[in-house]
Amino acid sequence: MPFRKIASFLAAFILAVLPAMAAQSDFPHYWDGREHVAKPDLSTVERIRFVTTVDYPPFNFVDATGRISGFNVDLARALCNELGVTAICQIEARPWDELQPTLESGEAEAIIAGLKPTAALREKFAFTAPYIRLPARFMALKETSFAEPFADTLKQKTIGVIAGSVHQAIFADYFPNSHWVGFPTRELMFRDLQAKKIDAVFGDGSDLSFWIGSPEAKDCCAFVGGPYIAPQFLGEGMMIATTLENQKLVDAFDFALKAIEEKGITSELYLRYFPVDFY
Incomplete structure (x- = not known):
């Protein structure tokens, strides 16, 4: 099925089902409320460019208007907003096989596309804590x-x-x-x-x-x-990847992931894209 048709179906499904499901989410908490995660200083960071794909709805896809949309895309925006760096955040679509080279070449700062943190990849990239698992x-x-x-x-x-x-x-x-x-x-x-x-x-x-x-x-x-x-x-869950040299960004994303979970933003995004709760 073409991506635009998939996106249209998702949009219609979400609008129809979300009001009935909003109060029924069992989305898990990944962070211990007592755990302290420090907010790094990002004042010297000039750009945070996320790369993702457009072939994994509802996580990342092209919507009916031609825009990059999805759970991962909205999550990246929420993280940037929480960190107060929206002005320097960008989200760009690339083919799957270009994601890692784009990160390694310095053309992007983070991959948010469901890259699984295998032992081999952990030797090349740093990963955040998981933000969702698919049971x-x-x-x-x-x-x-x-x-x-x-x-x-x-x-x-x-x-x-x-x-x-x-x-x-x-x-x-x-x-x-x-x-x-x-x-x-x-x-x-x-x-x-x-x-x-x-x-x-x-x-x-x-x-x-x-x-x-x-x-x-x-x-x-x-x-x-x-x-x-x-x-x-099934692995450890979906995480954001950066280069090993960019550990500061991993710490920042972890800080923001914990903050938006506590505020209920992650759960709201989950129900926006998964109206039928799978937990």
């Missing part, structure tokens, strides 16, 4: 009962997963005595769920949240059970 979730027809204890109930159910996916690996590891069926595509998996050929699906919570609210779902389904963070499979 795995179960989704089932609203009429399907999942009694507690949840893990025992799963043993009597058939669960759909995308074959060969990380979520298949998580399910097999966490629920070794439960039965799963692999599907080549999410469309086939969702179709079999609606046809009651399987009892639930297990996958990326953010992706499932959009399907739950989509016209194709016909209000059939809801999340069951809790979120599975599974860092050993």
